[in-house]
Amino acid sequence: xxxxxxxxxxxxxxxxxxKERKKPVALDNFAKRGMGLEDDINLSNDFYNxxxxxxxxxxxxxxxxxxxxxxxxxxxxxxxxxxxSTTDYNGIYREKYIDFEAKETAEKTSFAFKNIRPQQISxxxxxxxxxxIAFFIIRMKAHNETYLxxxxxxxxxLEKERKSIPYSFLQEKGxxxxxxxxxxxxxxxxxxxxxxxx
Amino acid sequence: xxxxxxxxxxxxxxxxxxKERKKPVALDNFAKRGMGLEDDINLSNDFYNxxxxxxxxxxxxxxxxxxxxxxxxxxxxxxxxxxxSTTDYNGIYREKYIDFEAKETAEKTSFAFKNIRPQQISxxxxxxxxxxIAFFIIRMKAHNETYLxxxxxxxxxLEKERKSIPYSFLQEKGxxxxxxxxxxxxxxxxxxxxxxxx
Numbered sequence: 001x002x003x004x005x006x007x008x009x010x011x012x013x014x015x016x017x018x019k020e021r022k023k024p025v026a027l028d029n030f031a032k033r034g035m036g037l038e039d040d041i042n043l044s045n046d047f048y049n050x051x052x053x054x055x056x057x058x059x060x061x062x063x064x065x066x067x068x069x070x071x072x073x074x075x076x077x078x079x080x081x082x083x084x085s086t087t088d089y090n091g092i093y094r095e096k097y098i099d100f101e102a103k104e105t106a107e108k109t110s111f112a113f114k115n116i117r118p119q120q121i122s123x124x125x126x127x128x129x130x131x132x133i134a135f136f137i138i139r140m141k142a143h144n145e146t147y148l149x150x151x152x153x154x155x156x157x158l159e160k161e162r163k164s165i166p167y168s169f170l171q172e173k174g175x176x177x178x179x180x181x182x183x184x185x186x187x188x189x190x191x192x193x194x195x196x197x198x
Numbered sequence: 199x200x201x202x203x204x205x206x207x208x209x210x211x212x213x214x215x216x217k218e219r220k221k222p223v224a225l226d227n228f229a230k231r232g233m234g235l236e237d238d239i240n241l242s243n244d245f246y247n248x249x250x251x252x253x254x255x256x257x258x259x260x261x262x263x264x265x266x267x268x269x270x271x272x273x274x275x276x277x278x279x280x281x282x283s284t285t286d287y288n289g290i291y292r293e294k295y296i297d298f299e300a301k302e303t304a305e306k307t308s309f310a311f312k313n314i315r316p317q318q319i320s321x322x323x324x325x326x327x328x329x330x331i332a333f334f335i336i337r338m339k340a341h342n343e344t345y346l347x348x349x350x351x352x353x354x355x356l357e358k359e360r361k362s363i364p365y366s367f368l369q370e371k372g373x374x375x376x377x378x379x380x381x382x383x384x385x386x387x388x389x390x391x392x393x394x395x396x
């Protein structure tokens with residue numbers, strides 16, 4: 001089953017073949033595992049939350065329920081995706097509130113801003129105003145790389161009315177997220193580097 | 199449309215009559231407005247978030263999608279509620295991560311623990327471990343009162359294997375949440391009293 005979200009994102013659940021690949025594999029195979037960014041982050045959160053390194057969850061996708069089945073009262077028989085006004089993930093790390101959105105692109109030279117909705121930008125700006133940590137996790141599939149980019153770092157690009165984040169900008173201002181078997185994405189290390197000078 | 203959640207909670211959307219009542223009313227009518235606790239908290243968050251006092255959102259109810267309509271590709275034609283492993287609300291206030299669950303009861307003398315799922319208790323314990331603020335908002339409908347009860351304060355009752363929180367305990371350890379027109383529930387004031395000594 002493939003789900004098309006209102007923002008254009010397409011969700012394909014991991015196939016059986018991919019599930020089998022979750023068994024230990026040689027280190028140099030990581031880049032080839034081909035799991036989606038969302039799966040990688042969810043698995044990383046399972047690991048991080050269980051080891052008490054942080055407490056971060058994905059917000060469920062908001063769904064507008066129109067009709068319940070009249071016979072099977074537990075069955076929702078008509079519903080639609082609603083547009084998210086916030087981001088995918090939030091939680092607490094090093095006693096700080098953290099909030100982020102994860103996006104991947106197949107483009108080679110840039111990440112287009114049209115992938116991010118204006119409500120998400122205003123939400124992340126509000127997070128900064130409240131003293132929280134706000135960022136994007138951006139995967140450049142063509143380069144097999146995943147970056148953490150602080151919201152503060154890319155806001156100037158938006159103000160200059162740029163239409164995208166150049167790959168070179170991401171390399172310069174972003175923090176490359178190291179991959180491992182578990183956690184799949186060591187994104188807390190990237191937060192440490194960017195926000196805690198560690 | 200009435201929705202029965204897997205944890206037994208029943209959601210009745212505000213009726214048209216209630217919606218009309220959202221217009222300004224005399225102060226002494228507040229207690230009689232009859233809105234649900236969830237509506238009250240959501241409206242309070244709208245007010246608080248807009249005035250930049252905090253940034254708190256309700257987590258959408260997780261829904262497991264089984265089937266998409268084959269003709270109308272945007273229509274979900276079969277889905278079910280999943281059990282929540284976290285709480286209803288989280289966000290940031292005074293640079294602190296806050297996380298809470300809201301519950302109401304018609305009982306007069308106590309609030310039964312069976313209304314709270316064990317996963318929610320473990321989640322709130324983890325929030326405390328991470329240095330966040332964890333609490334319940336409990337409405338005693340029979341008394342027309344809503345209390346904030348810090349997680350730390352009622353955990354000892356659970357450890358003593360009590361089956362409920364006595365109303366007298368709520369009066370003693372909880373903070374009575376003041377009501378107003380806007381915000382409907384001044385729960386940030388209650389957080390100030392309990393967690394910031396203000």
